Amino acid sequence: MNSYKEHYSVLNKEVIDFLTENAPDEAVYADMTFGAGGHCFAFKKAKPNSRVYAVDQDSEAFRNGLELINSQGYTDSIELFNINFQNFPQIAQEKDLLFDGIVMDLGVSSHHFDSFERGFSFRESAPLDMRMDISNNELTAKKIVNDYSSEELERIFFEYGEEKFSKTIVKNILESRERKEIETTKELEDIIFHSYPKKMRHGKTHPATKAFQALRIEVNKELEVLEKTLQKLFGLLKDGGRLAVISFHSLEDRIVKHEFKKIYQNNREFVKILTKRPLQPGDMEISENKRSRSAKLRVIEKNHGGFGDQKKYKKYKKET
Ligand SMILES: C[S@@+](CC[C@H](N)C(=O)[O-])C[C@H]1O[C@@H](n2cnc3c(N)ncnc32)[C@H](O)[C@@H]1O
Known part of the structure; x- marks a missing residue:
């Protein structure tokens, strides 16, 4: 721990x-x-x-x-x-x-972001998890990203993340998961990063911040x-x-x-x-x-x- x-x-x-x-x-x-x-x-x-x-x-x-x-x-x-x-x-x-x-x-606490293996942060590669309660909650970020419909994903990114590029992000997630399951924080970060217009990829806030927050809110209801x-x-x-x-x-x-x-x-x-x-x-x-x-x-x-x-x-x- x-x-x-x-x-x-x-x-x-x-x-x-x-x-x-x-x-x-x-x-x-x-x-x-x-x-x-x-x-x-x-x-x-x-x-x-x-x-x-x-x-x-x-x-x-x-x-x-x-x-x-x-x-x-x-x-x-x-x-x-x-x-x-x-x-x-x-x-x-x-x-x-x-x-x-x-x-x-x-x-969540700063401890959650610092414990990379819990999947809350995209600073390191880790399984897409994001559950606060590992014992009772079966819904992980990985399940959401790979199983939710495009409409559900868009709603989550847009509503919980106020993410302007929700549509493109979801389109790219769907394309990617057809080829292979999305398993890690880094894989998802990469998809989101490349969904942003080039000139907006290096702003003050990392492109993946809002979408990660939205997933966390959904995982933990x-x-x-x-x-x-x-x-x-x-x-x-x-x-x-x-x-x-x-x-x-x-x-x-x-x-x-x-x-x-x-x-x-x-x-x-x-x-x-x-x-x-x-x-x-x-x-x-x-x-x-x-x-x-x-x-x-x-x-x-x-x-x-x-x-x-x-x-x-x-x-x-x-x-x-
Ligand atoms: C922001 S931190 C709290 C920090 C704390 N006030 C302190 O000063 O150290 C939030 C904590 O609440 C827990 N938490 C969040 N939602 C919860 C819930 N629905 N039921 C129980 N614990 C929850 C998280 O696991 C996390 O450890």
């Missing part, structure tokens, strides 16, 4: 400020995307008596996480689950848990899982609890914005959207961590029942 490097947690200060501001000393937190544990350990630093329930669907992140939790002396107060966060609400309900704060820091889970997580907040979501893709941010709006419209009196516009990292953070440049943070709060119509609030509490 490629070891986890020292890692910048995106918008760390902002997330921790939002989620600790009104929380008690013995706050209960949930981290839906443990990764290298940056946000999770930051909760413990800010609130040493807190308890954190954390999740990562990637078994490497999970194994590494258990070691980190152990070496930092947090085995009694951080519990880590190797599951997809869409399954967390059920676990929390079974355990009768409610939270003062929940964080989601979406997508990232948008569907997010959409299904946000309202359920909101339902797990205590009175006064907050849900903070960091997204890196415009479609993800759109889902977060819409789901938050739906929650608000259903229960105007008891819900506050704390970020009218998403917060984004400042120049300093972007210069230290290039990956943070597309990050957007949105935060929503379940208001405590100290105001509004108490009867309505009790009914609302029962329903959420």
Whole structure:
């Protein structure tokens, strides 16, 4: 296993400020995307008596996480689950848990890009895989590239990658896979590179970046899982609890914005959207961590029942 490097947690200060501001000393937190544990350990630093329930669907992140939790002396107060966060609400309900704060820091970690053998990066040749959850997900990037119809491929590259040259890329993929299966990241990178007009092949962003991102989103069903889970997580907040979501893709941010709006419209009196516009990292953070440049943070709060119509609030509490 490629070891986890020292890692910048995106918008760390902002997330921790939002989620600790009104929380008690013995706050209960949930981290839906443990990764290298940056946000999770930051909760413990800010609130040493807190308890954190954390999740990562990637078994490497999970194994590494258990070691980190152990070496930092947090085995009694951080519990880590190797599951997809869409399954967390059920676990929390079974355990009768409610939270003062929940964080989601979406997508893959820099560790995924650095572990070439996982197929997320085209910097080295590796099998076209891109699964975060190798044990339960059977859909790989290789299956998509070789088996999906041209319409499906075009939709994925265009919608998830906003790729202008989707049509040409798909035409070239189809021609190539008729001759032989496309197996590696480098083979795919080469096809995409040559699908770009010559004068656009050497710009700031590599031609394969968008298509690789689109495939990753499809492999891991990232948008569907997010959409299904946000309202359920909101339902797990205590009175006064907050849900903070960091997204890196415009479609993800759109889902977060819409789901938050739906929650608000259903229960105007008891819900506050704390970020009218998403917060984004400042120049300093972007210069230290290039990956943070597309990050957007949105935060929503379940208001405590100290105001509004108490009867309505009790009914609302029962329903959420
Ligand atoms: C951006 S990283 C999180 C970094 C972390 N906040 C930190 O500071 O170290 C995202 C992590 O979430 C995990 N992940 C992404 N989608 C997930 C999902 N649906 N369920 C569980 N884990 C997920 C990925 O495997 C990855 O390790």
